[in-house]
Amino acid sequence: MRNLVTLQKIHAIKPIEGADAIELALILGWQCVAKKGEFAAGDVCVYYEVDSFLPLDERYEFLRRTSYRSNEFMGEGFRIKTMNMRGEISQGLALPLKLFPELSAFAVGDDVTDALAVKKWEVPEVQGSAGMDIGDKPHGIPTTDETRIQSMPEFIGHFLGKPYYITTKMDGTSCTVYHKDGKVGVCGRNREYKEDAASCSMWAYVINSGLKDRLLAWGEDIVLQGEFCGQGIQKNRLNLREPELFIFDVIRFGQAGEGDAIPTKCGLDGILAACEKLGLKSVPIEESGDSFDYDLPGLIERARGKYDSGRDKEGIVIRSREYGRAIIDGISHKLSFKVLNNDFLAKEK
Numbered sequence: 001m002r003n004l005v006t007l008q009k010i011h012a013i014k015p016i017e018g019a020d021a022i023e024l025a026l027i028l029g030w031q032c033v034a035k036k037g038e039f040a041a042g043d044v045c046v047y048y049e050v051d052s053f054l055p056l057d058e059r060y061e062f063l064r065r066t067s068y069r070s071n072e073f074m075g076e077g078f079r080i081k082t083m084n085m086r087g088e089i090s091q092g093l094a095l096p097l098k099l100f101p102e103l104s105a106f107a108v109g110d111d112v113t114d115a116l117a118v119k120k121w122e123v124p125e126v127q128g129s130a131g132m133d134i135g136d137k138p139h140g141i142p143t144t145d146e147t148r149i150q151s152m153p154e155f156i157g158h159f160l161g162k163p164y165y166i167t168t169k170m171d172g173t174s175c176t177v178y179h180k181d182g183k184v185g186v187c188g189r190n191r192e193y194k195e196d197a198a199s200c201s202m203w204a205y206v207i208n209s210g211l212k213d214r215l216l217a218w219g220e221d222i223v224l225q226g227e228f229c230g231q232g233i234q235k236n237r238l239n240l241r242e243p244e245l246f247i248f249d250v251i252r253f254g255q256a257g258e259g260d261a262i263p264t265k266c267g268l269d270g271i272l273a274a275c276e277k278l279g280l281k282s283v284p285i286e287e288s289g290d291s292f293d294y295d296l297p298g299l300i301e302r303a304r305g306k307y308d309s310g311r312d313k314e315g316i317v318i319r320s321r322e323y324g325r326a327i328i329d330g331i332s333h334k335l336s337f338k339v340l341n342n343d344f345l346a347k348e349k
Contacts, residue, residue: 029150033090082345172229223251239309
């Protein structure tokens, strides 16, 4: 689960050319616009990542003009998003720790999202794509998610010198298709949907493209996870006329007769082999190499670019070529992370 609000140290302060009242505070791999003189290098702040939705609170009232939102899905509050100020991009919000006496028991790096009643800004992504919800994703199928490298820059060290590949981050919505014990199922990010092509565009794609029949004919217990893109999904930045599923993960359950074995993710070769077998497209592979050597500034620059449609792409995803995990601060993370395109973020509404 993403830590939206944490206590962090200010690594450095940078001036903004021509600005008398504001400056940049550098936090983790992000930069935030802050009041001039509010912070010094080494200070501890409360850092709110982009996509944080803050509750109504007097301490946040200064955000009302630019950030107040109210809708039936999220309620009232203040949405933190990427902003352009005086020619600089501001990625999140930093506030002095002294404003929050309720956080006195927390230390640098601690997650204080729940303590401050902050939620993730989420609105329904797709109109008419999700049919009847029939429950959580079954069989231990994991939720698709990627670490933002700007939030965990130390992650880069676990990739250095290792085989890797870089894919385009497609702008759509998460879709999982599985075959297990003779049944084909379709899920969104967290929930499974009833088979109904009339009410669920994901199911319509799986049936009309022949994917359901191909999975049943193949017979292997397998999970396909990808980005479902097309008209009516997000802003269709790919300008697709027909919906398309771009696969980024393939998970195998194990051989028949092994019971509910723990699902195992495939590396790049396994993903491409499954896509070829089933007549599917993988997410575009931009680069593959034997020795990863990017630093954070290089990755941020590498994430820039456009889709074939000419619109700014969302960013890139970097993965180890063979699926693996790393232990960071006692927590197991998959060797995979995303780098968002600052040009894309600056235009997000």
